[in-house]
Amino acid sequence: MNANAPKVGFVSLGCPKALVDSERILTQLRAEGYKLVPTYQDADLVVVNTCGFIDAAVEESLESIGEALAENGRVIVTGCLGAKEEVIRERHPQVLKITGPQAYEDVVGAVHEHLPPSHDPFTSLVPPQGVKLTPRHYAYLKISEGCNHRCTFCIIPAMRGDLASRPIGDVLDEAERLAKAGVKELLVISQDTSAYGVDLKYRTGFWRGRPVKTRMTELCSALGELGIWVRLHYVYPYPHVDEIIPLMADGKILPYLDVPLQHASPRVLKAMRRPASAQSNLQRIKAWREICPEIAIRSTFIVGFPGETEAEFEELLGFLEEARLDRVGCFKYSPVEGAQANELADPVPEEVKDERLERFMTLQASISAEKQRAKIGSVQTVLIDEITEDGAIGRTKADAPEIDGLVHIATAGLRGGEFVSVRISDADEYDLWGEAAVQ
Numbered sequence: 001m002n003a004n005a006p007k008v009g010f011v012s013l014g015c016p017k018a019l020v021d022s023e024r025i026l027t028q029l030r031a032e033g034y035k036l037v038p039t040y041q042d043a044d045l046v047v048v049n050t051c052g053f054i055d056a057a058v059e060e061s062l063e064s065i066g067e068a069l070a071e072n073g074r075v076i077v078t079g080c081l082g083a084k085e086e087v088i089r090e091r092h093p094q095v096l097k098i099t100g101p102q103a104y105e106d107v108v109g110a111v112h113e114h115l116p117p118s119h120d121p122f123t124s125l126v127p128p129q130g131v132k133l134t135p136r137h138y139a140y141l142k143i144s145e146g147c148n149h150r151c152t153f154c155i156i157p158a159m160r161g162d163l164a165s166r167p168i169g170d171v172l173d174e175a176e177r178l179a180k181a182g183v184k185e186l187l188v189i190s191q192d193t194s195a196y197g198v199d200l201k202y203r204t205g206f207w208r209g210r211p212v213k214t215r216m217t218e219l220c221s222a223l224g225e226l227g228i229w230v231r232l233h234y235v236y237p238y239p240h241v242d243e244i245i246p247l248m249a250d251g252k253i254l255p256y257l258d259v260p261l262q263h264a265s266p267r268v269l270k271a272m273r274r275p276a277s278a279q280s281n282l283q284r285i286k287a288w289r290e291i292c293p294e295i296a297i298r299s300t301f302i303v304g305f306p307g308e309t310e311a312e313f314e315e316l317l318g319f320l321e322e323a324r325l326d327r328v329g330c331f332k333y334s335p336v337e338g339a340q341a342n343e344l345a346d347p348v349p350e351e352v353k354d355e356r357l358e359r360f361m362t363l364q365a366s367i368s369a370e371k372q373r374a375k376i377g378s379v380q381t382v383l384i385d386e387i388t389e390d391g392a393i394g395r396t397k398a399d400a401p402e403i404d405g406l407v408h409i410a411t412a413g414l415r416g417g418e419f420v421s422v423r424i425s426d427a428d429e430y431d432l433w434g435e436a437a438v439q
């Protein structure tokens with residue numbers, strides 16, 4: 001690397017989708033000869049990739065911009081909050097430039113404007129798989145941007161626009177490059193994975209010289225040929241999701257499905273403008289488990305949505321009890337500026353939201369603990385994420401990085417990024433403990 005290379009600091013906030021955006025921007029900057037530095041002091045300029053999904057994220061983003069300004073002074077802002085320039089300018093009028101989500105060229109253009117690239121031919125040598133912010137053995141694979149739904153609590157479509165799927169050939173080429181570069185697990189992400197290709201009318205693309213439709217089922221089947229873990233996130237429970245369960249049963253993709261269900265009361269789901277009913281979701285989950293008993297289902301829910309009555313909340317608890325999901329996240333409803341749900345009548349008081357969240361989490365903790373206990377004595381395939389003083393930490397097929405549980409392995413000599421068979425000896429409601437099983 002050229003010692004005189006212009007130096008950029010990067011702060012990446014928000015969800016995995018934002019992380020993928022950051023990776024793209026960084027890959028481009030590296031390819032152009034910029035040096036990425038880990039401290040504000042070493043940077044000639046700082047890019048902050050923000051999140052604007054909920055009020056807490058907006059505040060965190062504004063604070064991070066403030067910190068970067070105080071520590072460095074030359075700041076470019078991008079990402080979801082970039083769509084609301086006035087909110088940023090009001091608090092931080094001195095930022096150099098603000099660009100919105102998905103605006104890779106604009107961010108890179110802003111960096112060129114305020115910190116021109118140097119011209120060292122060697123710095124254009126960037127690994128073909130790009131620069132990854134995630135550990136080398138797993139990577140996020142973004143298949144589309146935006147969303148065609150209009151859930152009343154969400155402003156993502158307003159910020160990111162309607163669904164725009166990436167061509168299937170590009171997605172599969174990227175996945176193949178990552179696998180060749182040593183990635184062992186791909187996390188497929190988007191706002192709505194099951195809608196992949198709808199906007200392109202499932203257009204036929206090409207991969208490895210053969211035609212492949214731009215559609216979730218075909219995508220999963222092709223990804224299953226790479227021989228690495230493939231994990232699906234943000235899968236809306238459309239009927240055609242049933243088509244990918246046999247791929248899980250056959251070991252082609254991981255038996256893991258992240259399906260955000262949000263609620264179980266038909267009235268609340270309607271007010272949220274979510275399709276599907278709790279009843280059909282239950283039937284579908286039952287059918288999935290019949291085809292692939294190993295499947296781990298993750299979901300997220302919102303409690304305290306405007307107008308949610310005690311009876312409707314209890315309906316949700318009843319659903320939870322029956323569905324016995326493996327991994328569950330729950331959020332208290334919080335109004336997001338610009339969301340339609342803000343106009344709904346009967347907001348639920350904060351203390352009621354708190355109490356419902358606690359009841360929800362207590363119930364799910366007992367379900368999770370029971371499910372985890374059932375794994376004691378079993379041998380699980382674990383992907384090692386990290387080596388520690390006591391051994392290693394990894395994840396089973398049922399655990400996505402960052403959001404699910406961990407396996408603590410009391411065995412020395414393991415390596416990050418390797419698959420190990422682990423005999424499970426203990427469990428709590430999130431994590432597992434064990435030792436490498438002798439093969």
Ligand code: SF4
Nearest residue numbers: 147149151154156191
């Ligand atoms: S499906 Fe709903 S919650 Fe998810 S991004 Fe689209 S509008 Fe937002």
